[in-house]
Amino acid sequence: MEIKISTQQILNFLLILSYIIFFGVCFEAGGFICNAIYIMMTDPIPTHKFWAEFDLTSVYHYDAGHFLVMTFFMSITAIMKALIFYLIIKILHDKKLNMLQPFTKDVVRFVFSVAYLTLGIGLFSSWGAKYSAWLISLGVEMPQIQVLRLAGADVWFFMSITLFVIAQIFKRGIEIQSENELTI
Template identity: 50%
Template sequence: MLIEISTKQILRIVLLFSWIIFVGLSIQAGAFLTNAVFVIVKPAVVDLLWQEVDLSDLRRHDPQYFFVIVLISGIVSLCKAGMFYLIIHFLLTKSVNMAQPFSRVTRGFVLGLCYLTFLIGLFSSMGARYAARYVAQGIKMPDIEQLNLGGADVWIFMAIILFVIAQIFRRGIEIQAENDLTI
């Protein structure tokens, strides 16, 4: 017996998972940014970052470099959380009209995701290069995956794909408008 799942049920499941991921990413972003503030206020307290990412060698080498790495990791986490916030907002406001799915609201949603994924890729790339520079100087650094800076190329690739999809939506909006005028 095959159970048929409706689009409405799938969107509810996506909304539930989006909430779970959003909360996790928000906690992660908050932890990175909180640690960045503590490095300024009371650096002796901060030896381990969120999820025990050890940047103590970098902090001892130069607190400003430490702050920059933590800030970049925080920005990447905030952008990831922002993506899921957009998804949640889009699904909760029921902005999708299944009768006419090509709308300015949907295109704006896809473009918003595109911009955020591009920012994630950009900051991940900058952070990974920044970390590699200190590894070359002999400073002990964690893996870029632990810093949430890995996969910059994948994020940029995803941004390009989302941009293409946004352009397809733009063309779909134009075709819908032409069809509405001819009827």
């Protein structure tokens, strides 16, 4: 017995998976932001269990400004990741993907938006990793950048360039499609 999985079933599965990831990344971003605000406005004692059990006590005790900068980098990358999955959910939920005519302005706008967001994640991850390395060079004890969710800037840059190329291909596809419609 052969089981056929249709494209629509795969898209429905990806929509559900995107919702799960979106909520997870939103929860993470909210945790970073809320914990940073709580620590800055109240007692700094809980910095040893900032979020996901990693320790930012030494950064906070060294300088609260550096603590805020690190949480800013962590928060902004998490927010951009959430925005990517929001866009994925939006395009899948609104059924803007037309398999019969894939070259649409909505799809090009989507791919460009995700490309810019991945570029932003790459930039902020890179800056955050460099800032963390700089703090370490000053003698501040820091968690690894993987734990801070700032690793992999090179992968985000690679993904961004790939998406920009795909967006340009889709943009050219729209031009060809509209030229063909004019000649008929």
